[in-house]
Amino acid sequence: MDRVGDRGEARRPLCSRCDVGRVAPIMYGYPNFTEALERDLQAGLLVLGGCTPRPERWACLACHTRYREMPGPGQRWGEIVQGVPMEIGILRDGEPARALVTVRRHEPWTLALQIDGVDLIDCPDGPQIIAQGNDLFGALQQLCRAADRLKVRLLVNGARRDAYRCQVDGPDTEHLVSFLQPGRPASLTDTGAIFDPADASLIGTPDEQDRIHAGR
Incomplete structure (x- = not known):
């Protein structure tokens, strides 16, 4: 399992594409659906990225845009x-x-x-x-x-x-x-x-x- 990024709210800016959704780290691999994981998913603290790891590290919870790195201003x-x-x-x-x-x-x-x-x-x-x-x-x-x-x-x-x-x-x-x-x-x-x-x-x-x- 490859969990990418920091789950802290302070590290989750608004999406640069839509300016609406929060960006959350992507978890790659086959997940073990524990209660803790379900809570994280429901809270928007991370996004499931599929079984095969890809270069993108972050995803918007609203428009689903994926980022390798969060773009600056x-x-x-x-x-x-x-x-x-x-x-x-x-x-x-x-x-x-x-x-x-x-x-x-x-x-x-x-x-x-x-x-x-x-x-x-x-x-x-x-x-x-x-x-x-x-x-x-x-x-x-x-x-x-x-x-x-x-x-x-x-x-x-x-x-x-x-x-x-x-x-x-x-x-x-x-x-x-x-x-x-x-x-x-x-x-x-x-x-x-x-x-x-x-x-x-x-x-x-x-x-x-x-x-x-x-x-x-």
Whole structure:
């Protein structure tokens, strides 16, 4: 039995994803359901993680997000939490599918894309596409280039042909992209979350994005 983490309430912060649920340590292995264990489970002092140990050490009691390490204040950008996979839509050989994208680091910005059934780089966490950039948008552009070589298109705002790194200065705009309007100054009303879904008809390539930005 592998019990991970400290059960103390002071060590159990609110979930960085939902800001509602308390995070509790995960217990891996086949449990012996004693009265004490039942009380801990009912009190939300720990979470059963299954028989096979995994890298995640903590889990939210409300939204069930799992964490390897609890992210600090500088590791969250809007709905994006470092180390927490986000499900996104993709086009794979022209057919709709789903994939997972994760911000692995932000110094430098590092993204990982996981797609079931696609032959990708074999990393410790499984087959992935890995891409880096000087900012989140730059990392996404590199991710799109690598995915395009596998005939995969990401159906997110940051992959729209009219999208570009946020053109509005602000303390918390890393997770936003601007939708460029010719002859119109950038404003927050023309922005969207970088990984929010976008229609396939709006998706372009990084080269198209660069050309539109250069000619606006």
